[in-house]
Ligand SMILES: [Ca+2]
């Protein structure tokens with residue numbers, strides 16, 4: 001009897017310990033569980049029961065309230081028409097499918113969490129010359145600590161994932177082109193650029209004779225994490241994101 005009782009006590013202790021351990025290991029964000037799942041073919045960490053939506057211009061708050069009682073509008077829409085919904089039954093990814101079919105939103109996304117552990121290896125990002133992107137190092141050559149665009153937090157959310165194709169138009173003095181080929185080592189990926197009209201020279205190659213267009217285009221679309229030059233804010237090599245070059249001015 002004594003042996004059976006002892007083993008029962010031990011079992012209870014082990015069970016209790018394992019429950020505490022699993023609870024300690026459960027990741028939370030602002031009191032909500034963080035789950036791992038698959039979205040658009042990628043593994044993501046997301047907040048259970050939260051969905052971010054961008055309302056169509058024609059969508060009203062009352063339409064969201066009426067759509068389905070499983071969704072509760074808890075924040076927004078803000079000036080960009082984004083809002084946060086709580087999913088009452090907490091079936092977040094299933095809820096995304098339902099919301100996408102509603103035709104009320106331009107975008108429907110989980111609240112993705114990330115932890116950015118791999119900053120790009122481009123020369124001028126690493127030596128902190130690009131302090132406007134990330135000014136968190138005391139020896140950076142200009143600006144003020146913290147006065148940056150918080151690019152690390154943005155890249156923490158995504159460096160490549162976009163739900164729909166994005167076209168970035170840059171109307172400036174062009175980019176380096178030799179003959180018919182892109183010639184700058186940080187701006188030479190033909191999959192990332194669409195060459196528009198050169199209104200100065202009257203051809204279809206907006207070559208930069210000034211340098212300003214190269215500078216501006218680099219800020220946006222320079223090849224990132226290729227060990228040379230600068231880091232482009234739009235890190236991605238996602239073919240859904242393209243930069244459209246037009247040369248409409250002289251200077
Ligand atoms: Ca030209």
Ligand SMILES: [Ca+2]
Pocket residue numbers: 122186222223224225226227228229230231232
């Ligand atoms: Ca680079």
